[in-house]
Amino acid sequence: MTHGASATTALLLSASQPITTLSLEDALAALQSSSQGLTQFDAEQRHEQFGANALPPARHRPLLLRFLDQLRHFMALLLWSAGAMAFLAQTPALGWAIWSVVLINAAFSFWQEFQAERTLAALTAVLPITVRTYRDGAIQRVPIAELVPGDVIELEQGDQVPADCRLLAATGLYLNVSVLTGESLPVLREPAQQQRLLSTAEAMNLLPAGSSIAAGHGQALVYATGINTEFAQVAQLSAGTERSRSTLELEVGRIVRTITALALTMGGLSFLASLLLVKVSVQESLVFSIGIIVANVPEGLLPTVTLALALAVRRMAAERALVRRLSAVDSLGCVTVICTDKTGTLTANAMAMQDTWTSDEPLLLLAAGLCSNATLEVGDSTETALIKGALERGVDIEQERPQFPRVQEAAFDSERRMMSVLVHWQADRRWSEPSEWMVLSKGAPLELIGRCTHWLQAGEISALTEASRSLAISANDVMARQGYRVIAVACKPSATAELHESNLILLGLVGLYDPPRTGVQGAIACCKQAGIKVTMVTGDYGLTAQAIARQIGLLEGPLHGPVDPLRVIHGYDLDRLSDAQLRQVIKFRSRLVFARMAPEQKLRLVQAYKALGEVVAVTGDGVNDAPALRAADVGIAMGRSGTDVAREAADIVLVDDNFSTIVSAVRQGRAVYQNIRHFILYVMASNVAEVAPFVTMLLLRIPAALTVLQILAIDLGTDMLPALGLGAEPAQLEAMQQPPRRTTEHVLNRAVLRRAYLVIGLAEAVLAMLGYAMVWARHGVDLAGLQDLAPALLHHAASPQLMAYQREAASVALGSIVFAQAGAVWACRSERLPAWSAALRLRPNALIWAGVGLELSAFVLLQAWAPLRQLLQMAPIPSQFWWWLLCCAPAVVLVDGIHKRITNLRSVRSL
Known part of the structure; x- marks a missing residue:
């Protein structure tokens, strides 16, 4: 038994049974921790005791033999x-x-x-691999290598699990454990204690290191790090695997x-x-x-x-593109098509609230902020922009949250295109009708408006008629034509603690704007000169995507004009095309925008390009982008906004998330x-x-x-x-x-x-x-x-x-x-x-x-x-x-x- 394993055992001596079968309180007590994590002093002491949360360095062929080669x-x-x-x-x-x-x-x-080998090894240290951890009662971003047993961490969709953990709380959390089991389908994970002993991969309340969060989010207690994790044993078995030429x-x-x-x-x-x-x-x-x-x-x-x-x-690293696989350097020279995300890649990733359409802005902003998981500093860029925009307009979401405790959450997914929460609703001047519970929803306007039957107009709740529905959709289109990402917000009072996303009351729309990156227009022009097709693939509304595409020179036409059906293809239109028809569309059109695209559609698009003999580079940042990144000839992940899963699936990581960096690469x-x-x-x-x-x-x-x-x-x-x-x-x-x-x-x-x-x-x-x-x-x-x-x-x-x-x-x-x-x-x-x-x-x-x-x-x-x-x-x-x-x-x-x-x-x- 290693020193680290002995130390972990010493921490768990107070427990008379495996951690999977302990209650949440007993699990925390066994690791001498609490729901607020460790103090910085305790964490430093344990780091000295257990060492870094890292795998042992890979064994390399001896230098003499490599010289003889x-x-x-x-x-x-x-x-x-x-x-x-x-x-x-x-x-x-x-x-x-x-x-x-x-x-x-x-x-x-x-x-x-x-x-060259030393250069590649050094570049891995540049990647921003951190985890949200509670230290001294406050959540902080800490390098993964500094995690210790007893740390309490926050995980969300797309994150890789950095150590062996016991789940403390979860909302719709599904885990991808293929790294241990080979099974690609995500499995549900819940914090409840288990009645019988199961393996790390099978236990419902464990998150093994190396697995990834496929959906939802949760809070977990670290109980094993570094060489003591189960993933370390798997890694040692594969250490001798040779790479393909x-x-x-x-x-x-x-x-x-x-x-x-x-x-x-x-x-x-x-x-x-x-x-x-x-x-x-x-x-x-x-x-x-x-x-x-x-x-x-x-x-x-x-x-x-x-x-x-x-x-x-080295030169690509100096230009903020980190190569994870050397073969990608060669493949880049053959790239004929770049399928790129919009937000954060073509745009500056500086999302900010620009406009609202509502009769009650304070209520709209409160509902949008409460239906978010971000803070002012940490979280999804869209949600962070909502929190900051609300604060600038006099609504402090972080102060308001304790008054409206969350009871339940339906996490965002690419099919529903919305997120909802159920909160305790106290008497509040911003809502005249008393209600013990309140459902708050935000999401894509057309999808969310479709679930609304009423709307809030001049302080009164009225039926959402066809005329008023058209008015809301027109307001959405006006914002979208300016390149705004439009978020619809709705609510519903509830007499029971049940979350249902139907019969909602529309509160209004929020327009967020992420301006194009400096230099992207020149990079697009450079691609055209170099014979490389650029295709925008985004989950955004068609008008929003088209507006940004015209601003950066990807598409021609007036900035605020109607959607060009020959250049802007929606996901629902893509579903109507056969594979042969899709290949015909992309074969003869060099500048395209695919809007409202689901992850499986992005993968289908990549496969269609490859079937035509194109060499495809694909950008992605989410866990759902991983299949497309793997299918591409060159997968390019975002270093700042990208998830761990996307980075693992990619050949190249962009430190600055910038499209111009792709062109340089x-x-x-x-x-x-x-x-x-x-x-x-x-x-x-x-x-x-x-x-x-x-x-x-x-x-x-x-x-x-x-x-x-x-x-x-x-x-x-x-x-x-x-x-x-x-x-x-x-x-x-x-x-x-x-x-x-x-x-x-x-x-x-x-x-x-x-x-x-x-x-x-x-x-x-x-x-x-x-x-x-x-x-x-x-x-x-x-x-x-x-x-x-x-x-x-x-x-x-x-x-x-x-x-x-x-x-x-x-x-x-x-x-x-x-x-x-x-x-x-x-x-x-x-x-x-x-x-x-x-x-x-x-x-x-x-x-x-x-x-x-x-x-x-x-x-x-x-x-x-x-x-x-x-x-x-x-x-x-x-x-x-x-x-x-x-x-x-x-x-x-x-x-x-x-x-x-x-x-x-x-x-x-x-x-």
């Missing part, structure tokens, strides 16, 4: 093999160099992965396999060709084939992918994919230039312009940092000026291969070989002469003077590739814009500047430091060839710019 993927195994071949070819220096590449690459990949990870794996196959094929063919055609020795042929293999391996691919994902997660998702594509383009282009010396050796029977060590110097010494700069490119504005990429589109597509092999790579290869040829021409050796010298140079049997010329020529070829790559990195920043336009329009990237600076500095160091120059078999470059190197960068930029110009013109003509 980086040494055995396809590309690592390929380089291990190439190093072994170098040892067989009796070139140990080359073998050690190749193996060093594997180790350095593995170390960098491991470090990036470790940092994301689409991006699968795509990178495909690229690795493709490049590996290409490298092995070219290496094998070069070995046979050099052995049979060039007639070099087996040892030399093996060295050349190793060169081909090494030249085709993008050593920085995996660390760059990890870096791109880690930076995207989509931009980051697109940037990750683009950055990886740009990096691969850059690396493969240099691979073409690195392979070219060996191909020309076979075709023209000349010496190889580069050695394998020189290729490694490019890949690891000069290319790596600019490549990482491309992988860390900030999200560019142009990312949102193109339609979403298709989910079937590969990173390594025809356009990338064409640019890498036939444009940038070919340009670099030509520049490298021209530089190599010019050095020999300077020494009076033409192609025929070079072919004659090839056997002696290949077998290292040439004179020292000729070997010095070969090193000089190789140095210029190497420098040509390095300087060409300095231009290529700028060309690769954009798929459409020439480098000179991209430099002006794209955001500056300090990492690329630093990478290029270090790349050129590294080459200068190779030239200046004699020991390193000798190791790589290089020679000082004659001064007259430095101008050639300086021309290589702009030459590549120019060639790529011409190609982009031709491609863009073809695209325009094809439209």
Whole structure:
């Protein structure tokens, strides 16, 4: 038994039976608590005794094994093999160099992965995970980790139960215990003591940690926390479950396999060709084939992918979007439809009372406030606005509540669209007729008015005729056209303590306004430009939803105009549509508003979009949104107003509940994919230039312009940092000026291969070989002469003077590739814009500047430091060839710019 379990047992020693079978008073006494909870001093003492209310940290794969994982993927195994071949070819220096590449690459990949994991772990601390707890007799918001046995907490619909609890009071409370039982249907929970011992999941008066409140609300007594909860045992069983691989990870794996196959094929063919055609020795042929293999391996691919994902997660966090699943970063780049809530997402979540329609405002506001569960500071935004609005108009609900004690409650649900309470009604000047009980109701106007038979007019109760009913509905429409959320309020005196929501008396309407968020209109416009459909899905009245949609630019038309039936679809109209008809509606209309939507209808809408092949992002905040969040390709929960259940079901949590943050997250998702594509383009282009010396050796029977060590110097010494700069490119504005990429589109597509092999790579290869040829021409050796010298140079049997010329020529070829790559990195920043336009329009990237600076500095160091120059078999470059190197960068930029110009013109003509 753990120390925490022993301490809990000590607290319960006064009880002679399990907590489920105790009365409420005995349960509180057993935990040395009261209905007002603990004092702050007692809570702190118990926190020291029991520890934090948190699960033990998940067990991770040991660091050593995780490092070894980086040494055995396809590309690592390929380089291990190439190093072994170098040892067989009796070139140990080359073998050690190749193996060093594997180790350095593995170390960098491991470090990036470790940092990414730490970043994700740190971000979870940002989520506002608190619980309403009684401390020193007052309700406070306390971090869940600070809960202790004996705490008394308040729970409502959508909350996750933070610890094992005994229910003290409940109103229509239904619990989702699927985390323990697998049963998805909510079960009723009541506070009454049990007569027999049942399991935690089965006992009617227990709320196990990890379960969630599906409906209603209640008050509960914490009796077990942290590792002593039943949920902790379940969590430990699932701790070793491996996550599925994301689409991006699968795509990178495909690229690795493709490049590996290409490298092995070219290496094998070069070995046979050099052995049979060039007639070099087996040892030399093996060295050349190793060169081909090494030249085709993008050593920085995996660390760059990890870096791109880690930076995207950090940047999204800085923009208030917390990623819970890395796969969502990739999916965001493919999103074609965003189904978004209105309140708090498109609006500022600053609900305030704007207007009332009533003949007796004090009574209207009193009834609305008493039929609420919020306080001035804590609760649903609509109810809090009612309480604050009433106070501003002279009705202090918190002072009034003790005079009208609540007896019963019928909680709000999405089908009735209303809430009612039964209260003791004392003699009150605001209600002339004496009554012991009073039913108070508030809810959606059309639904609530439909349950009313009378209305209060000039202090008199009159029958609600068709004319007066139409008058009330017209008043509702006038408010709704201004974008107000309209709440109807009614009452009914009762001679018995029974709550019936019929034959009500309409007291009036309250208009609440939540203004659009700053920046949402621009975000909507950005989505349109990016080819993303935005659909508003709300439970609000159609006129209210349309008014807000027009204010933010989602819909066109006059702000106070009638409902547009082609754009605003009500839930009851949706029910009349078959699945095929619904798909037709959403297929050909890009800007839609779905009003008065029930949770099951929201799920149906998401499924309809997905059936059309759309990639759907869905926002949600309530427990009823969880099915739609799970069904979506990207589920996005609200961090401030969202429930725990919604956050658990989501892939991304918005800390600020802001629609603009979704657009920023989509931009980051697109940037990750683009950055990886740009990096691969850059690396493969240099691979073409690195392979070219060996191909020309076979075709023209000349010496190889580069050695394998020189290729490694490019890949690891000069290319790596600019490549990482491309992988860390900030999200560019142009990312949102193109339609979403298709989910079937590969990173390594025809356009990338064409640019890498036939444009940038070919340009670099030509520049490298021209530089190599010019050095020999300077020494009076033409192609025929070079072919004659090839056997002696290949077998290292040439004179020292000729070997010095070969090193000089190789140095210029190497420098040509390095300087060409300095231009290529700028060309690769954009798929459409020439480098000179991209430099002006794209955001500056300090990492690329630093990478290029270090790349050129590294080459200068190779030239200046004699020991390193000798190791790589290089020679000082004659001064007259430095101008050639300086021309290589702009030459590549120019060639790529011409190609982009031709491609863009073809695209325009094809439209």
